[in-house]
Amino acid sequence: MRCLYCREWAGWFTRTCVDCARLYAIYQTHRGQVGLGQFLDLLLATGLPRAKIEAFLAADPYGEGSIRDRIIADVSTELLAAMGVHAPQHAQEVKRLREKGDWRFLGERPKE
Numbered sequence: 724m725r726c727l728y729c730r731e732w733a734g735w736f737t738r739t740c741v742d743c744a745r746l747y748a749i750y751q752t753h754r755g756q757v758g759l760g761q762f763l764d765l766l767l768a769t770g771l772p773r774a775k776i777e778a779f780l781a782a783d784p785y786g787e788g789s790i791r792d793r794i795i796a797d798v799s800t801e802l803l804a805a806m807g808v809h810a811p812q813h814a815q816e817v818k819r820l821r822e823k824g825d826w827r828f829l830g831e832r833p834k835e
């Protein structure tokens with residue numbers, strides 16, 4: 724079967740290749756704690772090719788928003804929580820805003 728994330732061959736009985744499983748483990752460990760830039764650094768530190776990491780971040784295997792969208796949603800939720808606002812942000816919403824074209828970093832004030 725092909726990998727759900729990078730679309731490369733993953734194996735007969737697995738839908739996630741070894742590399743993406745590794746990237747996903749890093750995502751699970753740090754989600755909500757670091758922003759997109761830091762995540763990229765952490766993922767690049769694995770030594771995997773950048774193209775592979777980009778494919779992983781852009782993957783949206785369940786149509787719920789890509790890993791990149793999820794990272795943004797997680798970190799936005801944490802930022803709001805730090806300000807005392809309980810408002811879970813969802814990757815689907817990030818995806819919707821991004822696709823609409825008026826996407827801006829959640830939590831950032833609009834430019835006047």
Ligand SMILES: [Zn+2]
Pocket residue numbers: 726727728729730731739740741742743744
């Ligand atoms: Zn993969």
